[in-house]
Amino acid sequence: MLRHLLLALAALAAIVALTFLVDPFTNIRIATVGYLLLAVAGLTVLTGLTGQISLGHGAFLFIGAYTVALLVVYVPSLPFWVDLLAAAAAAGLAGVLTGAAAARLHGPYLAGATLALAVGLPAITQRFPDFLGGSNGLGFTVNSKPAGIDIPSTQWQAWIVWLTVLAALVLLANLTRGRVGRRLRAVRDDEVAAGLAGIHVGRTKITAFLVSAVCGGLAGGLQAFLLGTAAPGSFTPALSLGLLAAMVLGGVGSLWGALWGAVALVALQAGTEELAHALELGTDVANNLPLAAYGVVLIAVVMAFPQGIHGLVRRMRPVKPEGAA
Amino acid sequence: MDLTTLLLSGLALGAIYAALGLSLVIIFRATQMVNFAQPALALVCAYLAFAVNRATGGYWLGFIVAIVAGGVLGALTERLLIRPLKDRGPLSPVIVTLGLLLVLQAVAGMIWTAEPQSFPYAFDFRGAFSPASLFAVVVVLVTAGAILLLFKFTTIGLRMRAAAFRPEVAALVGVRVGRMLTIGWTLAAAVGALAGLLAAPPFIHPTVMDTVFVYALTAAVIGGLDNAIGTVIGGFLLGIVLSLVSGYLGAELVTLAALAILVVVLSVRPDGLFGQRVARRV
Numbered sequence: 001m002l003r004h005l006l007l008a009l010a011a012l013a014a015i016v017a018l019t020f021l022v023d024p025f026t027n028i029r030i031a032t033v034g035y036l037l038l039a040v041a042g043l044t045v046l047t048g049l050t051g052q053i054s055l056g057h058g059a060f061l062f063i064g065a066y067t068v069a070l071l072v073v074y075v076p077s078l079p080f081w082v083d084l085l086a087a088a089a090a091a092g093l094a095g096v097l098t099g100a101a102a103a104r105l106h107g108p109y110l111a112g113a114t115l116a117l118a119v120g121l122p123a124i125t126q127r128f129p130d131f132l133g134g135s136n137g138l139g140f141t142v143n144s145k146p147a148g149i150d151i152p153s154t155q156w157q158a159w160i161v162w163l164t165v166l167a168a169l170v171l172l173a174n175l176t177r178g179r180v181g182r183r184l185r186a187v188r189d190d191e192v193a194a195g196l197a198g199i200h201v202g203r204t205k206i207t208a209f210l211v212s213a214v215c216g217g218l219a220g221g222l223q224a225f226l227l228g229t230a231a232p233g234s235f236t237p238a239l240s241l242g243l244l245a246a247m248v249l250g251g252v253g254s255l256w257g258a259l260w261g262a263v264a265l266v267a268l269q270a271g272t273e274e275l276a277h278a279l280e281l282g283t284d285v286a287n288n289l290p291l292a293a294y295g296v297v298l299i300a301v302v303m304a305f306p307q308g309i310h311g312l313v314r315r316m317r318p319v320k321p322e323g324a325a
Numbered sequence: 326m327d328l329t330t331l332l333l334s335g336l337a338l339g340a341i342y343a344a345l346g347l348s349l350v351i352i353f354r355a356t357q358m359v360n361f362a363q364p365a366l367a368l369v370c371a372y373l374a375f376a377v378n379r380a381t382g383g384y385w386l387g388f389i390v391a392i393v394a395g396g397v398l399g400a401l402t403e404r405l406l407i408r409p410l411k412d413r414g415p416l417s418p419v420i421v422t423l424g425l426l427l428v429l430q431a432v433a434g435m436i437w438t439a440e441p442q443s444f445p446y447a448f449d450f451r452g453a454f455s456p457a458s459l460f461a462v463v464v465v466l467v468t469a470g471a472i473l474l475l476f477k478f479t480t481i482g483l484r485m486r487a488a489a490f491r492p493e494v495a496a497l498v499g500v501r502v503g504r505m506l507t508i509g510w511t512l513a514a515a516v517g518a519l520a521g522l523l524a525a526p527p528f529i530h531p532t533v534m535d536t537v538f539v540y541a542l543t544a545a546v547i548g549g550l551d552n553a554i555g556t557v558i559g560g561f562l563l564g565i566v567l568s569l570v571s572g573y574l575g576a577e578l579v580t581l582a583a584l585a586i587l588v589v590v591l592s593v594r595p596d597g598l599f600g601q602r603v604a605r606r607v
Contacts, residue, residue, distance in 0.1 A: 053416065055361075055423070101588045104595055107415060108359040108550060112542040113587050119539045120580030127577040237535060238430075241423055248420055285435045288531075292431035298424030302417050303409060 004173045008166040015162045024154040028226065029266055031158040034165040035222040037262035040246045041172055041255050042215025047244075048253030049176060050208035051188035052102065053111050056118030058240035060091045060213040062232075063121075064220025067091070069138040069230035080144045084164060084221045091217020092210050099209025103202040118240045122232035137231025144225075161222045168218055173255055175211065184208055238291055245294040249301050251310030260309040268293045330453045331572040332565055337458035338540075339564020340465040344520035345534075345541030346548065346556040347469055348513040353550045355489045355509035358415065359542070362402065362422040364534035365429035366514050367521030370395045372437050374522055375444055375529055384445055391518045399514025403507050434531040441528035450526070461523045468516060469557045476553075485509055536580055540567065543583045547590045547597050555599025 015034075019027050039061060046052050064087035071083040098117065102110050125132040132138065145156045175181060186194040187204045195201050224230045242265060250261030269290050276286035301308060307315075345367065352360045360366075373394050374387035381387070406425060410417045448456035476482040487495035488505035496502050524537045540563055548559030563583065570582040590598060 053419070101592070105591055108353070108419075109546055109591055109595075111359065111361075111419070112539075112546050113584060113591075116539045116543065116580060116584035116587060119535055120584050123577045123580055127575060236532075238427065241427055244420070244423065245427075252416075284438045287439065288431035288434040291427050292435075295424040295427030295429075295431060298427065299406065299421050302420050302424070303406075306413070306417065 001174055004170045008170045012162060012166050016159060019155045019158050024152045027152070027154040027158045029270060031154070031161040031222075031226050033262050033266045034158070034161040035219040035226065036243070036246065036265055037259055038165045038168055038215050038222070039219035039243055040250065040261045040265075041169060041258040042212040042219070043243050043247050044250075044253060044255060044258050045172065045176060045184070045215070046208050046212035047247060048257075049181065049184040049188060050205060052205060052208060053107070054114045054212070054240075055111050055237070055244065056114035056116070056121075056240050057212070057216055057243050058235045058237070059114075059117045059121045060094060060216030061220030061223065061239070062230075062235040063091045063094050063213075064088070064217030064222075065224035065230040065234070066125075066132065066138070066220075067217070068221040068224040069140060070132075072140045072142055073138055080142055080160075080225070084218060084225075087221030087224075088214045088218045091220065092214040095209040095211075095213020095216075096206055098213065099206035102209060103205045115237065115240075118235075118237050122235045125232045133231070135232055137229055137233070139229045141228055142225055157226055161226060164218060164222060168215060169255065172211070172215065176255070180207065238294075241298075242291075242294050245298045249297050249308055251308030251314075254310045256313075257308050257310035260313075264297070264309070265294075268297070331568045333454040333458065335565035335568025336561060337454070337461050337564070338568060339544075339561035340458075340461040341520055341523045341537060341560075342540045342544045342564055343557045343560025344465045344468065344516055344523060345537060346545035346560045347465075347472065347553060348517035348520065349541060349545045350548075350550060350553050350556045351472070351509055351513035351516065353545070354553075355485065355506050355513075356403075356407065356418070357489075358407075358418050358422075359550070360402075360422050360510075360513070361419060362425035362429065363514070363517045364521075364538035364541075365426045365433070366395060366398050366402070367517040367524070368433055368531065368534045369398065369429050370514075370518035371444070371521035371525040371529055371533075372433055375437070375442065375525070378445060384447055388447070388522060391522055392515050395518025395521075396511040396515040399510040399512070399517075400507050402514070403510035407510070408503065408506070430531050437529075437531070439531055441530040441533075443527060444525040444529040446526045447522075457526075464519065465523075465557070468519060469553065472512070472516070473553060481505075481508070539580060540564075540583055543587045546587060549597030549599045552597065552599045555597060559598065 015030065019030060022030070039057065043054060043057050046054055067087040067090040068083045071078055071086055102113060105113055125134055125137065144160060145153060149156065176184070183194070183199050183204045186197065186199055187201050191201050223234070246261030246265045247258065249264050250259065251257030272289035272293050273286070276289055305312060345363065348363055349359060352358065370391040374391035377387035377390050378384060402425065406421050407418050410421060446457040447460050450457040476486060484495070484500045485505045485508060488500050488502040492502045520537070520541070521534065525533055541560070544560035544563045545556045547563070548555030548557070563586065566586065567579050567582060571579050
């Protein structure tokens with residue numbers, strides 16, 4: 001508990017220091033790594049620890065982003081942290097509903113259902129174009145920066161994002177190391193054995209969906225805060241698959257893996273943009289380059305080093321007994 | 326739109342879902358996995374047909390090119406990506422097909438741009454139940470029938486079933502299990518290419534297969550992922566129901582309606598409407 005907290009404080013200090021060294025645009029990228037990290041960490045709890053594959057995690061980000069957008073637009077008097085909590089709560093509710101429906105599903109059935117959610121949910125913005133802004137989405141500005149602090153707004157945003165993300169990660173790390181985490185792993189490894197040991201399998205799966213969706217909702221809320229907009233085009237199935245790619249690349253089942261995955265996701269995006277610029281590729285090629293990179297990464301990682309980046313890092317260290325880490 | 330029109334257009338859409346669903350079922354029966362790259366394979370085949378159409382001006386040469394390309398791509402996918410992972414648990418091949426999905430979709434976007442481009446129908450498409458719709462329904466039913474006959478009554482079909490059912494025993498009695506899997510993937514991807522050709526008109530763009538794939542997967546799941554006849558019935562049923570949802574409730578709700586149907590059916594019958602209940606191994 002204390003160790004996670006100290007680690008998080010150290011990380012926050014490092015991030016704050018880092019934001020002073022880089023330009024405003026890079027600060028946006030740092031913040032992007034933050035909210036993607038949270039989303040991937042949530043997916044890690046669901047898929048890595050509990051064995052429930054989700055191809056629709058973008059749906060929870062969608063819910064979080066639109067909750068923040070709606071609250072900022074329609075209830076501007078609320079402080080921003082209340083908006084974020086509401087985003088987490090709304091996504092959590094959706095997670096419980098999804099989990100309840102999904103508790104009976106396994107393998108390909110669950111994958112199909114979550115994929116349908118990711119494809120279908122953003123279309124709801126077309127249904128209520130006046131309320132949800134149609135395909136243009138909702139645009140807004142959040143003035144969360146206190147008057148006394150004189151730094152660029154992207155730097156302030158990066159701080160807020162990372163503060164939220166690290167707080168959530170501390171909770172997540174404690175949760176997965178404790179009794180809840182053991183239950184999740186027991187269900188992943190053998191549902192029947194877990195049930196015989198007195199674990200309520202359905203309830204455990206719903207818990208996993210709840211935790212995972214709350215992370216996704218917060219991540220979506222932070223994304224909306226960062227970009228100042230919530231639009232259906234940001235929440236395509238490709239986003240959900242990108243998150244999955246990040247999780248697999250980082251190393252399935254570890255929160256450190258989520259960090260490597262999120263960094264890699266942003267680095268791939270930035271790298272392909274710069275490559276396209278340097279080679280003067282056409283826009284059609286440039287726009288599709290990140291997706292192609294995610295796909296190649298997914299295939300290469302599974303074929304060549306299935307433990308992901310975290311597995312490689314771990315292999316370089318002396319082996320510790322299970323549970324001591 | 327009146328009820329008859331909705332029912333008839335639902336039937337034509339259902340043919341597409343049935344075809345793509347059938348391609349998923351063939352692979353599921355052979356390899357016990359869902360091929361998430363199937364929509365992208367179908368997309369690339371449809372774009373190849375589009376390119377041939379542009380070059381020659383006719384429809385049928387492109388049609389044949391797409392089907393053949395589908396078969397080749399399916400065989401390559403199985404040989405290069407799926408077979409090396411055969412001892413690696415259920416998640417790895419699924420993730421590889423998702424990776425392939427992203428790559429193929431991105432490549433299609435790079436070559437043919439994100440802009441929708443007009444894609445021809447096989448026949449005249451005007452009217453409530455046009456010749457094009459009739460063609461879609463007939464070609465899918467004939468294909469499904471041919472595949473059922475192949476599996477039921479031919480030696481190669483028997484070998485394929487044996488290879489899927491008990492790979493070791495099949496190998497012991499002389500069935501080339503690996504070759505059977507390749508044939509299965511070839512067949513499946515060719516059927517998928519057919520679905521792509523039917524789904525692409527009037528406009529083809531890189532994400533045209535996304536929702537179609539969700540509906541096809543829904544059809545396959547409610548029909549029972551191991552049940553070809555159930556999937557074809559499921560495809561047509563789903564096409565009709567979704568057409569009614571689109572007509573009476575709104576086109577934006579169709580995907581969520583498919584999700585609702587999926588969840589309701591699976592809550593009542595976890596192995597689909599026509600699926601065989603299998604005891605899960607402990």
